[in-house]
Amino acid sequence: MSQFEEISSALSFGGKQLTLAHGSKATGTTMRLSVFLPPAAKDGRVPVVYYLSGLTCTEENFTVKAGAQRMASELGLIVVAPDTSPRGEGVPDSPDYDLGQGAGFYVDAVQAPWSTHFKMYSYVTQELPGLIEEQFPVRRGAAGIFGHSMGGHGALTIAMRHPDIFKSVSALSPIVAPSAVPWGRKAFTAYLGADEAAWKEHDACYLARERGFPGQILVDQGTADPFLEEQLQTQRFIDTLKENRQSAKVRMQPGYDHSYFFIATFIDDHLRHHARMLNG
């Protein structure tokens, strides 16, 4: 692994759970990520699924809390979870949890002071898949993407813009209408500027209307999620999908909240969705 420094490695469900670091060209910082290699990756090329985390998370939260390794091992999926932003000294930050480090929003910032390092869109769509395919036994043309909350926004928008790279997509508690909700409006104003025209290509509802996705979209959303009403507004996405006859399964899960307890409960379904699409 010439490009990656191995921070840690542990056997997990017969596979290997790695934490890696590398110097990123996109962000100009050291980026961390976790990579799970299923047992099947020893014997041949397998599909890869990218998981994008939510606000405040690093590469670690999903890796230790979601319980994805069991099913990824069984299905033979490589699972890659990058950090949610550039970090470190010299990288701009904000005192707020929803802006700056830990809150990259999967866009390429064009506004100062963010524009130097906050290039998570380029990182996730170009640099990261390139490196992963170079270093691990990924089957060509078999990459999927999913994520949670801010990462659900990242997964949906990136998949709809790059169906050539990501052949399957799903999301848990995603931000679906960032241009219309406080989290999204704050981040987009800071990173992309006040001209809302520049926001559209990072808005899942806009993209579902204008582009759609060639495969079925799977979304799970808890009805007891404290962010549902103000920040997530899943109904906007449901309506848009329906209007545009997008193949999708959006499941409102009664009583579930926004936590990793929710994610862990439905992670198997999401991994199975990706395996089905990528192996089909």
Added chain:
Amino acid sequence: MSQFEEISSALSFGGKQLTLAHGSKATGTTMRLSVFLPPAAKDGRVPVVYYLSGLTCTEENFTVKAGAQRMASELGLIVVAPDTSPRGEGVPDSPDYDLGQGAGFYVDAVQAPWSTHFKMYSYVTQELPGLIEEQFPVRRGAAGIFGHSMGGHGALTIAMRHPDIFKSVSALSPIVAPSAVPWGRKAFTAYLGADEAAWKEHDACYLARERGFPGQILVDQGTADPFLEEQLQTQRFIDTLKENRQSAKVRMQPGYDHSYFFIATFIDDHLRHHARMLNG
């Protein structure tokens, strides 16, 4: 829940994952614990399994990292994970990770300054089961105990001394010979005093020789565990079990380390072991 204050509650695999706090008579402090209630606990009494964590852990590590809820939900087990020591201002501590707060070693300290609050043995064997049976739909006579590392030591020693309370026992990477290894000798000297005669009743190898356990003991231990040689010395337990014809399954798991990635990999087997013993 008159005795417990609810810190948090989340739906998880159709069950309820609670974090609770209460004023403990045994420790004289506020103790935290996590309780998972499977869906079956809505309809009737079910078995309970107590999980004791290792050094430095709180009630949270197991709860968010082990992935126990899926199988506990399926098997219909209540799972209770207490904190590993009293904590807070006024509670003695040590700068070392292996003594003081986070390192109660499941004994009742008799040496100053620990003897005021460090009563984890009484807490786990008496106060906690009493409260849990009072507040939750536990089936009488259907309690098991397991744990990891220091908590594996706690589970094995407590089960062998109280087979009337705990009808099933298992351990992951347990300390099995605390009287003979640095972690145990340090903690027992501080908590129980220099007279090693007082240590015996907290030593799993001694208890396996002198008492044994009426049911089968399940132990999993990773061969790549960095603590295996100096602190765990599983072979001592294997030899003792053999000499005393104790029914046991001790599995050396090739390549696994001491982490929650190891625990998560084998947690289903442990929960199945307890369900089998408690429902049989």
